[in-house]
Amino acid sequence: xxxxxxxxxxxxxxxxxxxxxxxxxxxxxxxxxxxxxxxxxxxxxxxxxxxxxxxxxxxxxxxxxxxxxxxxxxxxxxxxxxxxxxxxxxxxxxxxxxxxxxxxxxxxxxxxxxxxxxxxxxxxxxxxxxxxxxxxxxxxxxxxxxxxxxxxxxxxxxxxxxxxxxxxxxxxxxxxxxxxxxxxxxxxxxxxxxxxxxxxxxxxxxxxxxxxxxxxxxxxxxxxxxxxxxxxxxxxxxxxxxxxxxxxxxxxxxxxxxxxxxxxxxxxxxxxxxxxxxxxxxxxxxxxxxxxxxxxxxxxxxxxxxxxxxxxxxxxxxxxxxxx
Amino acid sequence: xxxxxxxxxxxxxxxxxxxxxxxxxxxxxxxxxxxxxxxxxxxxxxxxxxxxxxxxxxxxxxxxxxxxxxxxxxxxxxxxxxxxxxxxxxxxxxxxxxxxxxxxxxxxxxxxxxxxxx
Numbered sequence: 442x443x444x445x446x447x448x449x450x451x452x453x454x455x456x457x458x459x460x461x462x463x464x465x466x467x468x469x470x471x472x473x474x475x476x477x478x479x480x481x482x483x484x485x486x487x488x489x490x491x492x493x494x495x496x497x498x499x500x501x502x503x504x505x506x507x508x509x510x511x512x513x514x515x516x517x518x519x520x521x522x523x524x525x526x527x528x529x530x531x532x533x534x535x536x537x538x539x540x541x542x543x544x545x546x547x548x549x550x551x552x553x554x555x556x557x558x559x560x561x562x563x564x565x566x567x568x569x570x571x572x573x574x575x576x577x578x579x580x581x582x583x584x585x586x587x588x589x590x591x592x593x594x595x596x597x598x599x600x601x602x603x604x605x606x607x608x609x610x611x612x613x614x615x616x617x618x619x620x621x622x623x624x625x626x627x628x629x630x631x632x633x634x635x636x637x638x639x640x641x642x643x644x645x646x647x648x649x650x651x652x653x654x655x656x657x658x659x660x661x662x663x664x665x666x667x668x669x670x671x672x673x674x675x676x677x678x679x680x681x682x683x684x685x686x687x688x689x690x691x692x693x694x695x696x697x698x699x700x701x702x703x704x705x706x707x708x709x710x711x712x713x714x715x716x717x718x719x720x721x722x723x724x725x726x727x728x729x730x731x732x733x734x735x736x737x738x739x740x741x742x743x744x745x746x747x748x749x750x751x752x753x754x755x756x757x758x759x760x761x762x763x764x765x
Numbered sequence: 766x767x768x769x770x771x772x773x774x775x776x777x778x779x780x781x782x783x784x785x786x787x788x789x790x791x792x793x794x795x796x797x798x799x800x801x802x803x804x805x806x807x808x809x810x811x812x813x814x815x816x817x818x819x820x821x822x823x824x825x826x827x828x829x830x831x832x833x834x835x836x837x838x839x840x841x842x843x844x845x846x847x848x849x850x851x852x853x854x855x856x857x858x859x860x861x862x863x864x865x866x867x868x869x870x871x872x873x874x875x876x877x878x879x880x881x882x883x
Contacts, residue, residue: 723841
């Protein structure tokens with residue numbers, strides 16, 4: 442069955458949000474389809490910060506609707522795509538997991554052994570130096586005692602020497618056996634980022650939706666459900682067709698930020714607000730608020746009106762006049 | 766209002782469109798006396814039920830168009846479309862937003878996606 446669907450990007454939907462978990466898809470979406478999304482995952486090696494985030498990529502609902510309608514992507518019901526594994530698959534996974542744990546424990550113990558050896562050699566030097574110091578001190582004390590004619594000779598610290606010698610020659614503590622029940626070695630469990638690539642029992646077969654309507658009917662996807670949401674989808678699509686890249690507008694009090702090219706290279710020129718219909722009420726105060734904010738941030742505010750009857754978008758750019 | 770020196774020039778439009786009389790007079794006075802615009806003319810914008818102005822900022826030659834409104838009014842994108850049509854499709858129109866305390870703020874409206882000046 443040679444249909445384009447085989448090549449469509451799988452957007453994994455969980456709780457009515459669409460995620461991209463596969464790096465190649467993320468690159469394709471950005472480079473070829475001008476859809477950027479937002480990275481939302483923490484970095485395992487840098488988890489206590491949120492300046493740099495990683496997979497998954499979260500898409501705006503307008504981006505999802507656009508991609509599915511353009512037949513670039515399909516929606517996958519992610520929880521259901523994680524099918525129950527067969528007994529054989531589960532046994533294999535468990536074997537791999539245990540082997541991985543054993544390998545981790547062995548590696549960390551080998552590392553510990555090297556560490557102990559290094560520590561031991563330093564203490565050998567320290568013991569020798571301590572011996573020499575004590576001998577010198579003892580000799581000096583005896584000489585002093587003889588000079589003063591004292592009966593109480595300072596006993597040479599032979600016992601201490603013997604003690605330190607004894608310490609130096611004791612065996613290392615026995616290396617604990619590599620059993621999974623050892624509680625003094627920590628090991629990590631790996632959770633794969635891409636279930637589709639790494640879990641044998643993941644399958645999008647039968648839980649993939651190629652249209653928004655199908656996904657909505659199945660209860661997997663909800664957007665758009667109001668006329669305002671439909672207007673936002675239409676404006677997003679129109680701006681995309683004109684060659685713009687869009688980002689979330691919340692930082693600038695708008696519905697979208699509109700960039701002339703990839704956001705990594707450009708600042709946005711516009712903050713866009715969507716007006717539901719040509720006759721929707723627009724208060725002058727909104728114009729003041731949008732206009733002033735845009736001008737203060739070196740952007741213009743774009744009012745994007747969707748005309749459902751004519752199926753077209755009309756644009757007005759607002760700027761503070763600079764006088765008055 | 767009738768005793769104000771500016772009233773005479775605007776009386777035709779303030780009589781015809783009483784609801785926007787206040788913002789029409791305020792905006793005229795502001796443009797003429799505070800902003801010191803030159804060649805200031807008033808004309809009718811029937812589709813928006815009000816008058817509007819055209820003139821030049823001091824020491825410039827570009828003819829600019831201003832349409833007044835009150836902060837308490839409700840506008841719409843079709844209102845903008847009608848205003849641009851009636852005013853002869855200028856490249857941009859200034860919306861003079863009048864507040865009750867006689868403050869006026871001017872915002873520039875341009876049809877289409879017009880990049881802000883660098």
